[in-house]
Amino acid sequence: MPELPEVETIVRTLWPRLAGRKIQGVSLRRADVIFPDRVNLAGMLVGRSLADIRRRGKKIVFALTDGNRFYIHLGMTGRLSLQLAHTPPAPHTHLILRLDGREIRFSDPRRFGGVFWLGKNGSADEGLGPEPLKMRRTQLARLLRRTTRAIKSALLDQSLIAGLGNIYADESLFAAGIHPSMPANKLSARQIARLSRGMKQVLRRALRHRGSTLRDYRDADGNAGDFQKLHRVYRRAGMPCVVCKTAVRRIVISGRSTHFCPKCQT
DNA sequence: CCTTAGTCCTGCATGC
DNA sequence: TGCATGCAGGACTAAG
Structure with a gap:
Protein backbone atom coordinates (compact mmCIF):
# COMPACT_ATOMS: atom_id res chain seq x y z
CA MET A 1 0.00 0.00 0.00
CA LYS A 120 -8.94 27.18 -6.20
CA ASN A 121 -10.04 27.31 -2.59
CA GLY A 122 -10.01 23.70 -1.37
CA SER A 123 -7.10 22.67 0.82
CA ALA A 124 -5.05 19.51 0.54
CA ASP A 125 -4.37 19.88 4.25
CA GLU A 126 -8.00 19.12 5.06
CA GLY A 127 -8.15 16.37 7.67
CA LEU A 128 -4.39 15.95 7.83
CA GLY A 129 -2.04 16.37 10.75
CA PRO A 130 1.58 17.46 10.37
CA GLU A 131 4.18 15.77 8.20
CA PRO A 132 6.15 13.24 10.26
CA LEU A 133 9.48 14.24 8.72
CA LYS A 134 8.93 17.86 9.71
CA MET A 135 7.71 17.12 13.19
CA ARG A 136 9.72 17.89 16.25
CA ARG A 137 9.81 15.63 19.25
CA THR A 138 7.94 18.19 21.33
CA GLN A 139 5.17 18.37 18.76
CA LEU A 140 4.85 14.59 18.67
CA ALA A 141 4.70 14.57 22.45
CA ARG A 142 1.94 17.19 22.42
CA LEU A 143 -0.14 15.21 19.91
CA LEU A 144 0.19 11.89 21.68
CA ARG A 145 -0.44 13.29 25.15
CA ARG A 146 -4.04 14.08 24.34
CA THR A 147 -5.19 10.61 23.30
CA THR A 148 -5.58 7.36 25.20
CA ARG A 149 -5.75 5.18 22.11
CA ALA A 150 -3.18 2.49 21.38
CA ILE A 151 -0.09 4.13 19.93
CA LYS A 152 -0.42 1.99 16.78
CA SER A 153 -3.93 3.32 16.26
CA ALA A 154 -2.78 6.90 16.81
CA LEU A 155 0.05 6.55 14.28
CA LEU A 156 -2.44 5.40 11.64
CA ASP A 157 -4.72 8.39 12.26
CA GLN A 158 -4.01 10.79 9.39
CA SER A 159 -5.53 13.68 11.30
CA LEU A 160 -2.82 13.28 13.95
CA ILE A 161 0.17 12.51 11.70
CA ALA A 162 -0.08 12.44 7.91
CA GLY A 163 1.58 9.76 5.86
CA LEU A 164 2.12 6.66 7.97
CA GLY A 165 0.21 3.50 7.06
CA ASN A 166 0.31 -0.01 8.39
CA ILE A 167 3.84 -0.84 7.24
CA TYR A 168 5.60 2.25 8.58
CA ALA A 169 3.57 2.39 11.77
CA ASP A 170 4.73 -1.13 12.66
CA GLU A 171 8.31 -0.51 11.54
CA SER A 172 8.49 2.79 13.45
CA LEU A 173 7.27 1.17 16.66
CA PHE A 174 9.83 -1.59 16.30
CA ALA A 175 12.58 0.96 15.72
CA ALA A 176 11.46 2.75 18.88
CA GLY A 177 11.06 -0.42 20.95
CA ILE A 178 7.47 0.44 21.84
CA HIS A 179 4.62 -2.06 22.20
CA PRO A 180 1.88 -1.20 19.69
CA SER A 181 -0.88 -1.58 22.27
CA MET A 182 0.55 0.97 24.66
CA PRO A 183 -1.82 3.91 25.20
CA ALA A 184 -0.37 6.93 23.39
CA ASN A 185 -0.62 9.17 26.45
CA LYS A 186 1.33 6.67 28.56
CA LEU A 187 4.53 6.90 26.55
CA SER A 188 7.46 8.15 28.58
CA ALA A 189 9.52 11.12 27.42
CA ARG A 190 12.20 8.65 26.51
CA GLN A 191 9.84 6.57 24.40
CA ILE A 192 8.56 9.67 22.61
CA ALA A 193 12.14 10.61 21.82
CA ARG A 194 12.84 7.13 20.47
CA LEU A 195 9.64 7.18 18.43
CA SER A 196 10.37 10.60 16.99
CA ARG A 197 13.81 9.47 15.94
CA GLY A 198 12.79 5.94 14.88
CA MET A 199 9.88 7.07 12.76
CA LYS A 200 12.00 9.52 10.81
CA GLN A 201 14.82 7.05 10.42
CA VAL A 202 12.48 4.39 9.06
CA LEU A 203 10.85 6.85 6.64
CA ARG A 204 14.18 8.21 5.39
CA ARG A 205 15.57 4.74 4.87
CA ALA A 206 12.43 3.70 3.03
CA LEU A 207 12.77 6.80 0.84
CA ARG A 208 16.34 5.91 0.07
CA HIS A 209 15.14 2.47 -1.04
CA ARG A 210 12.32 3.97 -3.09
CA GLY A 211 9.58 2.51 -0.94
CA SER A 212 8.29 -0.99 -0.26
CA THR A 213 6.85 -3.17 -3.01
CA LEU A 214 4.84 -6.04 -1.59
CA ARG A 215 2.68 -6.58 -4.62
CA ASP A 216 1.18 -3.51 -6.20
CA TYR A 217 3.37 -0.52 -5.58
CA ARG A 218 5.45 0.89 -8.44
CA ASP A 219 6.92 4.34 -8.96
CA ALA A 220 5.89 6.50 -11.93
CA ASP A 221 8.36 4.65 -14.16
CA GLY A 222 7.00 1.26 -13.19
CA ASN A 223 9.95 0.38 -10.96
CA ALA A 224 9.50 -1.50 -7.69
CA GLY A 225 10.98 -0.32 -4.41
CA ASP A 226 13.12 -2.59 -2.32
CA PHE A 227 12.62 -1.47 1.27
CA GLN A 228 10.42 -4.56 1.85
CA LYS A 229 13.69 -6.50 2.10
CA LEU A 230 14.58 -4.41 5.12
CA HIS A 231 11.27 -4.74 6.98
CA ARG A 232 12.01 -5.91 10.46
CA VAL A 233 8.53 -6.87 11.66
CA TYR A 234 5.90 -6.12 9.01
CA ARG A 235 4.44 -9.39 7.68
CA ARG A 236 7.10 -11.35 9.52
CA ALA A 237 4.83 -13.10 12.02
CA GLY A 238 6.41 -16.28 13.35
CA MET A 239 9.82 -15.40 11.96
CA PRO A 240 12.69 -14.65 14.34
CA CYS A 241 13.20 -11.04 15.42
CA VAL A 242 16.27 -9.68 13.63
CA VAL A 243 17.57 -8.37 16.95
CA CYS A 244 16.77 -11.05 19.57
CA LYS A 245 15.45 -14.08 17.58
CA THR A 246 12.16 -14.14 19.49
CA ALA A 247 9.27 -15.01 17.15
CA VAL A 248 7.57 -11.91 15.76
CA ARG A 249 3.91 -11.75 16.76
CA ARG A 250 0.85 -10.61 14.87
CA ILE A 251 -2.14 -9.11 16.64
CA VAL A 252 -5.06 -6.95 15.48
CA ILE A 253 -5.36 -3.34 16.61
CA SER A 254 -8.12 -1.09 15.27
CA GLY A 255 -8.87 -3.79 12.74
CA ARG A 256 -5.35 -3.65 11.32
CA SER A 257 -2.84 -6.46 11.46
CA THR A 258 -0.01 -5.38 13.71
CA HIS A 259 3.42 -6.97 13.89
CA PHE A 260 5.87 -6.63 16.74
CA CYS A 261 8.60 -8.35 18.74
CA PRO A 262 7.25 -9.17 22.22
CA LYS A 263 10.74 -8.97 23.70
CA CYS A 264 12.10 -5.84 22.04
CA GLN A 265 8.88 -3.83 22.27
CA THR A 266 7.53 -3.13 25.72
C1' DC B 1 -13.69 9.78 23.92
C1' DC B 2 -12.81 5.06 22.47
C1' DT B 3 -13.44 0.44 19.84
C1' DT B 4 -15.43 -2.83 16.69
C1' DA B 5 -17.74 -4.04 12.60
C1' DG B 6 -19.27 -3.04 8.16
C1' DT B 7 -18.55 -0.86 3.53
C1' DC B 8 -16.21 -0.24 -0.71
C1' DC B 9 -13.21 -3.58 -4.25
C1' DT B 10 -10.28 -7.12 -6.70
C1' DG B 11 -6.60 -10.47 -6.78
C1' DC B 12 -4.43 -13.95 -4.81
C1' DA B 13 -3.82 -17.91 -1.48
C1' DT B 14 -5.98 -21.59 0.57
C1' DG B 15 -8.88 -25.68 1.07
C1' DC B 16 -11.96 -29.13 -0.38
C1' DT C 1 -8.77 -28.74 -12.23
C1' DG C 2 -12.07 -25.74 -10.50
C1' DC C 3 -14.81 -23.65 -7.47
C1' DA C 4 -15.92 -21.32 -2.98
C1' DT C 5 -14.08 -18.94 0.69
C1' DG C 6 -11.14 -15.87 3.25
C1' DC C 7 -8.08 -12.30 3.58
C1' DA C 8 -5.53 -7.93 2.65
C1' DG C 9 -6.48 -2.81 3.98
C1' DG C 10 -7.15 3.30 3.57
C1' DA C 11 -10.71 5.90 4.79
C1' DC C 12 -15.03 6.45 6.17
C1' DT C 13 -19.52 5.50 8.75
C1' DA C 14 -22.58 3.60 12.20
C1' DA C 15 -23.30 1.45 16.37
C1' DG C 16 -22.13 0.33 21.12
Whole structure:
Protein backbone atom coordinates (compact mmCIF):
# COMPACT_ATOMS: atom_id res chain seq x y z
CA MET A 1 0.00 0.00 0.00
CA PRO A 2 1.45 3.35 -0.91
CA GLU A 3 2.37 5.32 2.19
CA LEU A 4 4.58 8.38 2.60
CA PRO A 5 7.81 6.94 1.11
CA GLU A 6 6.01 5.39 -1.86
CA VAL A 7 3.95 8.48 -2.61
CA GLU A 8 6.99 10.72 -2.26
CA THR A 9 8.95 8.47 -4.64
CA ILE A 10 6.18 8.72 -7.22
CA VAL A 11 6.16 12.51 -6.97
CA ARG A 12 9.95 12.65 -7.29
CA THR A 13 9.87 10.50 -10.42
CA LEU A 14 6.96 12.42 -11.91
CA TRP A 15 7.42 16.11 -11.31
CA PRO A 16 10.91 16.87 -12.68
CA ARG A 17 9.89 15.57 -16.06
CA LEU A 18 6.49 17.19 -16.17
CA ALA A 19 7.12 20.72 -14.97
CA GLY A 20 5.12 23.11 -17.10
CA ARG A 21 3.72 20.48 -19.48
CA LYS A 22 0.31 21.13 -20.97
CA ILE A 23 -2.54 18.66 -20.63
CA GLN A 24 -3.64 18.07 -24.22
CA GLY A 25 -6.42 15.65 -23.51
CA VAL A 26 -8.21 13.69 -20.81
CA SER A 27 -9.60 10.19 -21.09
CA LEU A 28 -11.87 9.25 -18.22
CA ARG A 29 -12.54 5.55 -18.43
CA ARG A 30 -14.36 5.24 -15.12
CA ALA A 31 -16.21 8.33 -14.02
CA ASP A 32 -16.82 7.04 -10.49
CA VAL A 33 -13.18 7.54 -9.45
CA ILE A 34 -13.72 11.32 -9.58
CA PHE A 35 -14.92 13.19 -6.50
CA PRO A 36 -17.13 15.10 -6.26
CA ASP A 37 -18.91 13.32 -9.06
CA ARG A 38 -20.30 16.48 -10.68
CA VAL A 39 -16.88 17.85 -11.59
CA ASN A 40 -16.22 18.05 -15.31
CA LEU A 41 -12.59 17.08 -15.00
CA ALA A 42 -11.79 17.14 -18.71
CA GLY A 43 -13.32 20.59 -19.02
CA MET A 44 -11.18 21.86 -16.16
CA LEU A 45 -7.93 20.24 -17.28
CA VAL A 46 -7.64 20.33 -21.05
CA GLY A 47 -5.46 23.19 -22.23
CA ARG A 48 -4.08 23.86 -18.73
CA SER A 49 -0.48 23.32 -17.73
CA LEU A 50 1.07 21.70 -14.68
CA ALA A 51 2.43 24.23 -12.23
CA ASP A 52 3.31 21.80 -9.46
CA ILE A 53 3.05 18.21 -8.27
CA ARG A 54 3.73 17.59 -4.61
CA ARG A 55 2.96 15.20 -1.80
CA ARG A 56 0.92 15.98 1.28
CA GLY A 57 0.44 12.98 3.57
CA LYS A 58 -0.49 10.22 1.14
CA LYS A 59 -2.05 12.62 -1.34
CA ILE A 60 -0.48 13.56 -4.67
CA VAL A 61 -1.47 17.16 -5.19
CA PHE A 62 -1.49 18.64 -8.72
CA ALA A 63 -1.53 22.40 -9.19
CA LEU A 64 -2.48 23.92 -12.54
CA THR A 65 -1.25 27.23 -13.87
CA ASP A 66 -4.78 28.65 -13.62
CA GLY A 67 -4.76 28.17 -9.85
CA ASN A 68 -6.98 25.10 -9.75
CA ARG A 69 -5.78 22.03 -7.90
CA PHE A 70 -6.75 18.41 -7.46
CA TYR A 71 -5.22 15.45 -5.73
CA ILE A 72 -4.98 11.73 -6.32
CA HIS A 73 -5.11 9.29 -3.44
CA LEU A 74 -3.84 5.84 -4.35
CA GLY A 75 -5.74 3.90 -1.70
CA MET A 76 -4.48 0.34 -1.53
CA THR A 77 -3.68 -0.62 -5.07
CA GLY A 78 -3.54 2.65 -6.98
CA ARG A 79 -0.70 3.45 -9.35
CA LEU A 80 0.29 6.62 -11.08
CA SER A 81 2.57 6.13 -14.05
CA LEU A 82 4.14 8.13 -16.82
CA GLN A 83 4.02 6.18 -20.04
CA LEU A 84 4.38 6.64 -23.77
CA ALA A 85 1.02 7.17 -25.43
CA HIS A 86 1.37 4.11 -27.64
CA THR A 87 1.90 1.72 -24.70
CA PRO A 88 -1.29 -0.24 -24.05
CA PRO A 89 -2.88 0.89 -20.77
CA ALA A 90 -2.75 -1.52 -17.85
CA PRO A 91 -6.03 -3.11 -16.77
CA HIS A 92 -8.09 -0.91 -14.43
CA THR A 93 -6.70 2.30 -15.87
CA HIS A 94 -9.38 4.81 -14.92
CA LEU A 95 -7.92 8.14 -15.93
CA ILE A 96 -5.42 9.22 -18.57
CA LEU A 97 -3.95 12.70 -18.91
CA ARG A 98 -2.43 13.14 -22.33
CA LEU A 99 0.59 15.42 -22.45
CA ASP A 100 3.05 15.52 -25.32
CA GLY A 101 3.82 11.99 -26.50
CA ARG A 102 3.43 10.79 -22.95
CA GLU A 103 0.54 10.18 -20.62
CA ILE A 104 -0.03 10.24 -16.89
CA ARG A 105 -2.14 7.20 -16.09
CA PHE A 106 -4.06 6.44 -12.92
CA SER A 107 -4.92 2.79 -12.43
CA ASP A 108 -6.44 1.19 -9.36
CA PRO A 109 -7.89 -2.36 -9.42
CA ARG A 110 -9.48 -2.15 -5.99
CA ARG A 111 -10.68 1.42 -6.44
CA PHE A 112 -10.05 2.50 -2.86
CA GLY A 113 -8.26 5.46 -4.36
CA GLY A 114 -9.63 8.34 -6.38
CA VAL A 115 -9.19 11.75 -7.93
CA PHE A 116 -10.35 14.63 -5.75
CA TRP A 117 -11.04 18.07 -7.16
CA LEU A 118 -9.99 20.94 -4.88
CA GLY A 119 -10.58 23.91 -7.18
CA LYS A 120 -8.94 27.18 -6.20
CA ASN A 121 -10.04 27.31 -2.59
CA GLY A 122 -10.01 23.70 -1.37
CA SER A 123 -7.10 22.67 0.82
CA ALA A 124 -5.05 19.51 0.54
CA ASP A 125 -4.37 19.88 4.25
CA GLU A 126 -8.00 19.12 5.06
CA GLY A 127 -8.15 16.37 7.67
CA LEU A 128 -4.39 15.95 7.83
CA GLY A 129 -2.04 16.37 10.75
CA PRO A 130 1.58 17.46 10.37
CA GLU A 131 4.18 15.77 8.20
CA PRO A 132 6.15 13.24 10.26
CA LEU A 133 9.48 14.24 8.72
CA LYS A 134 8.93 17.86 9.71
CA MET A 135 7.71 17.12 13.19
CA ARG A 136 9.72 17.89 16.25
CA ARG A 137 9.81 15.63 19.25
CA THR A 138 7.94 18.19 21.33
CA GLN A 139 5.17 18.37 18.76
CA LEU A 140 4.85 14.59 18.67
CA ALA A 141 4.70 14.57 22.45
CA ARG A 142 1.94 17.19 22.42
CA LEU A 143 -0.14 15.21 19.91
CA LEU A 144 0.19 11.89 21.68
CA ARG A 145 -0.44 13.29 25.15
CA ARG A 146 -4.04 14.08 24.34
CA THR A 147 -5.19 10.61 23.30
CA THR A 148 -5.58 7.36 25.20
CA ARG A 149 -5.75 5.18 22.11
CA ALA A 150 -3.18 2.49 21.38
CA ILE A 151 -0.09 4.13 19.93
CA LYS A 152 -0.42 1.99 16.78
CA SER A 153 -3.93 3.32 16.26
CA ALA A 154 -2.78 6.90 16.81
CA LEU A 155 0.05 6.55 14.28
CA LEU A 156 -2.44 5.40 11.64
CA ASP A 157 -4.72 8.39 12.26
CA GLN A 158 -4.01 10.79 9.39
CA SER A 159 -5.53 13.68 11.30
CA LEU A 160 -2.82 13.28 13.95
CA ILE A 161 0.17 12.51 11.70
CA ALA A 162 -0.08 12.44 7.91
CA GLY A 163 1.58 9.76 5.86
CA LEU A 164 2.12 6.66 7.97
CA GLY A 165 0.21 3.50 7.06
CA ASN A 166 0.31 -0.01 8.39
CA ILE A 167 3.84 -0.84 7.24
CA TYR A 168 5.60 2.25 8.58
CA ALA A 169 3.57 2.39 11.77
CA ASP A 170 4.73 -1.13 12.66
CA GLU A 171 8.31 -0.51 11.54
CA SER A 172 8.49 2.79 13.45
CA LEU A 173 7.27 1.17 16.66
CA PHE A 174 9.83 -1.59 16.30
CA ALA A 175 12.58 0.96 15.72
CA ALA A 176 11.46 2.75 18.88
CA GLY A 177 11.06 -0.42 20.95
CA ILE A 178 7.47 0.44 21.84
CA HIS A 179 4.62 -2.06 22.20
CA PRO A 180 1.88 -1.20 19.69
CA SER A 181 -0.88 -1.58 22.27
CA MET A 182 0.55 0.97 24.66
CA PRO A 183 -1.82 3.91 25.20
CA ALA A 184 -0.37 6.93 23.39
CA ASN A 185 -0.62 9.17 26.45
CA LYS A 186 1.33 6.67 28.56
CA LEU A 187 4.53 6.90 26.55
CA SER A 188 7.46 8.15 28.58
CA ALA A 189 9.52 11.12 27.42
CA ARG A 190 12.20 8.65 26.51
CA GLN A 191 9.84 6.57 24.40
CA ILE A 192 8.56 9.67 22.61
CA ALA A 193 12.14 10.61 21.82
CA ARG A 194 12.84 7.13 20.47
CA LEU A 195 9.64 7.18 18.43
CA SER A 196 10.37 10.60 16.99
CA ARG A 197 13.81 9.47 15.94
CA GLY A 198 12.79 5.94 14.88
CA MET A 199 9.88 7.07 12.76
CA LYS A 200 12.00 9.52 10.81
CA GLN A 201 14.82 7.05 10.42
CA VAL A 202 12.48 4.39 9.06
CA LEU A 203 10.85 6.85 6.64
CA ARG A 204 14.18 8.21 5.39
CA ARG A 205 15.57 4.74 4.87
CA ALA A 206 12.43 3.70 3.03
CA LEU A 207 12.77 6.80 0.84
CA ARG A 208 16.34 5.91 0.07
CA HIS A 209 15.14 2.47 -1.04
CA ARG A 210 12.32 3.97 -3.09
CA GLY A 211 9.58 2.51 -0.94
CA SER A 212 8.29 -0.99 -0.26
CA THR A 213 6.85 -3.17 -3.01
CA LEU A 214 4.84 -6.04 -1.59
CA ARG A 215 2.68 -6.58 -4.62
CA ASP A 216 1.18 -3.51 -6.20
CA TYR A 217 3.37 -0.52 -5.58
CA ARG A 218 5.45 0.89 -8.44
CA ASP A 219 6.92 4.34 -8.96
CA ALA A 220 5.89 6.50 -11.93
CA ASP A 221 8.36 4.65 -14.16
CA GLY A 222 7.00 1.26 -13.19
CA ASN A 223 9.95 0.38 -10.96
CA ALA A 224 9.50 -1.50 -7.69
CA GLY A 225 10.98 -0.32 -4.41
CA ASP A 226 13.12 -2.59 -2.32
CA PHE A 227 12.62 -1.47 1.27
CA GLN A 228 10.42 -4.56 1.85
CA LYS A 229 13.69 -6.50 2.10
CA LEU A 230 14.58 -4.41 5.12
CA HIS A 231 11.27 -4.74 6.98
CA ARG A 232 12.01 -5.91 10.46
CA VAL A 233 8.53 -6.87 11.66
CA TYR A 234 5.90 -6.12 9.01
CA ARG A 235 4.44 -9.39 7.68
CA ARG A 236 7.10 -11.35 9.52
CA ALA A 237 4.83 -13.10 12.02
CA GLY A 238 6.41 -16.28 13.35
CA MET A 239 9.82 -15.40 11.96
CA PRO A 240 12.69 -14.65 14.34
CA CYS A 241 13.20 -11.04 15.42
CA VAL A 242 16.27 -9.68 13.63
CA VAL A 243 17.57 -8.37 16.95
CA CYS A 244 16.77 -11.05 19.57
CA LYS A 245 15.45 -14.08 17.58
CA THR A 246 12.16 -14.14 19.49
CA ALA A 247 9.27 -15.01 17.15
CA VAL A 248 7.57 -11.91 15.76
CA ARG A 249 3.91 -11.75 16.76
CA ARG A 250 0.85 -10.61 14.87
CA ILE A 251 -2.14 -9.11 16.64
CA VAL A 252 -5.06 -6.95 15.48
CA ILE A 253 -5.36 -3.34 16.61
CA SER A 254 -8.12 -1.09 15.27
CA GLY A 255 -8.87 -3.79 12.74
CA ARG A 256 -5.35 -3.65 11.32
CA SER A 257 -2.84 -6.46 11.46
CA THR A 258 -0.01 -5.38 13.71
CA HIS A 259 3.42 -6.97 13.89
CA PHE A 260 5.87 -6.63 16.74
CA CYS A 261 8.60 -8.35 18.74
CA PRO A 262 7.25 -9.17 22.22
CA LYS A 263 10.74 -8.97 23.70
CA CYS A 264 12.10 -5.84 22.04
CA GLN A 265 8.88 -3.83 22.27
CA THR A 266 7.53 -3.13 25.72
C1' DC B 1 -13.69 9.78 23.92
C1' DC B 2 -12.81 5.06 22.47
C1' DT B 3 -13.44 0.44 19.84
C1' DT B 4 -15.43 -2.83 16.69
C1' DA B 5 -17.74 -4.04 12.60
C1' DG B 6 -19.27 -3.04 8.16
C1' DT B 7 -18.55 -0.86 3.53
C1' DC B 8 -16.21 -0.24 -0.71
C1' DC B 9 -13.21 -3.58 -4.25
C1' DT B 10 -10.28 -7.12 -6.70
C1' DG B 11 -6.60 -10.47 -6.78
C1' DC B 12 -4.43 -13.95 -4.81
C1' DA B 13 -3.82 -17.91 -1.48
C1' DT B 14 -5.98 -21.59 0.57
C1' DG B 15 -8.88 -25.68 1.07
C1' DC B 16 -11.96 -29.13 -0.38
C1' DT C 1 -8.77 -28.74 -12.23
C1' DG C 2 -12.07 -25.74 -10.50
C1' DC C 3 -14.81 -23.65 -7.47
C1' DA C 4 -15.92 -21.32 -2.98
C1' DT C 5 -14.08 -18.94 0.69
C1' DG C 6 -11.14 -15.87 3.25
C1' DC C 7 -8.08 -12.30 3.58
C1' DA C 8 -5.53 -7.93 2.65
C1' DG C 9 -6.48 -2.81 3.98
C1' DG C 10 -7.15 3.30 3.57
C1' DA C 11 -10.71 5.90 4.79
C1' DC C 12 -15.03 6.45 6.17
C1' DT C 13 -19.52 5.50 8.75
C1' DA C 14 -22.58 3.60 12.20
C1' DA C 15 -23.30 1.45 16.37
C1' DG C 16 -22.13 0.33 21.12
